[in-house]
Amino acid sequence: MTTSLPTVAWIGLGIMGSPMSENLIKAGYSVTGHTLEQDKLDRLAAAGGTPAGSIAEAVKDADVIVTMVPASPQVEAVAYGEDGILANARPGALLIDMSSITPQTSVDLAKAAAARGIRVLDAPVSGGEAGAVEAVLSIMVGGERADFDEARPLFDALGRTVVLCGPHGAGQTVKAANQLIVAVNIQACAEAVVFLEKSGVDLAAALEVLNGGLAGSTVLTRKKRNFLDREYAPGFRIDLHHKDMGIVTDAARNVGAALPVGSVVANLVASLRAQGDGGLDHSALLRGVERLSGRPVAG
Numbered sequence: 001m002t003t004s005l006p007t008v009a010w011i012g013l014g015i016m017g018s019p020m021s022e023n024l025i026k027a028g029y030s031v032t033g034h035t036l037e038q039d040k041l042d043r044l045a046a047a048g049g050t051p052a053g054s055i056a057e058a059v060k061d062a063d064v065i066v067t068m069v070p071a072s073p074q075v076e077a078v079a080y081g082e083d084g085i086l087a088n089a090r091p092g093a094l095l096i097d098m099s100s101i102t103p104q105t106s107v108d109l110a111k112a113a114a115a116r117g118i119r120v121l122d123a124p125v126s127g128g129e130a131g132a133v134e135a136v137l138s139i140m141v142g143g144e145r146a147d148f149d150e151a152r153p154l155f156d157a158l159g160r161t162v163v164l165c166g167p168h169g170a171g172q173t174v175k176a177a178n179q180l181i182v183a184v185n186i187q188a189c190a191e192a193v194v195f196l197e198k199s200g201v202d203l204a205a206a207l208e209v210l211n212g213g214l215a216g217s218t219v220l221t222r223k224k225r226n227f228l229d230r231e232y233a234p235g236f237r238i239d240l241h242h243k244d245m246g247i248v249t250d251a252a253r254n255v256g257a258a259l260p261v262g263s264v265v266a267n268l269v270a271s272l273r274a275q276g277d278g279g280l281d282h283s284a285l286l287r288g289v290e291r292l293s294g295r296p297v298a299g
Helices: 017-026 038-046 055-059 072-079 103-114 128-134 145-156 170-198 203-211 218-229 238-255 260-277 282-292
Strands: 008-011 031-034 064-067 094-097 119-122 137-142 159-166
Touching: 008 017, 008 055, 017 031, 017 038, 017 128, 031 038, 031 055, 064 072, 072 103, 094 103, 094 145, 103 119, 103 170, 119 145, 119 170, 128 137, 137 145, 137 170, 145 159, 159 170, 170 203, 170 218, 170 238, 170 260, 170 282, 203 218, 218 282, 238 260, 238 282, 260 282
Parallel strands: 008 031, 008 064, 064 094, 094 119, 137 159
Antiparallel strands: 119 137
16 A cells, blocks of 8 residues: 555554554554564554564665664664664654653754754653553654654644644653643542542542543543452552653752642652552552552452
């Protein structure tokens, strides 16, 4: 099948990357993907994509290269070095990093890529696994307007809210703020859940009416079932939110912004991770509140 759409190389096929790459395939894009797990490559092939055995193989002919990996060290690992993206992508290619990393890492990557004639956008997302599957992610972008405009159709195949937030690194700064708001929101919901249950209130009824008023939120809508069922299969792991809270607290310190509540929640996330819950969904902040409230916690 011939297509006028740009060819895409996708690096990183995890909880978010797999469904996102599949949405591009559904939208008509030719996607070649690379990741470290064979089962993820098999899943890509089953969806109509082309598995690649290395980063170099995946990116060599790509018009657009998308990275979706856990953190700054992984972005640097796939971008730099003789086997990395910058050494093997063709000049003129557009590199879109959709990972959540430090703003400075994004700025440094854009500078290093420009020296090789490769354009870069930082484009982290919010919406979790469900948002990735449903193609309703919020995508916050940093970089040049012309590159953003070129990438807009691709972004529209992945998300519902797509906004250019400023120069390189701006997308990551907005994502850091997003993660601050989400963590504080989940913590507040978790505290409300324990308070309601200890007070003898019907939790399902209470969360329904709360979510219909000013206390309502996307967090409560998405995580209500997790709270009710104590089901914490990861849509977004505590380990990753711990990383993100480190990004936002460090970035806020650098610009002189106080995070009095955010710092407390960052410590609660770190505590939960230290107690062995790092692999659970971030709604498992409820487990921390239960422990502090003297309630038994399963597992």
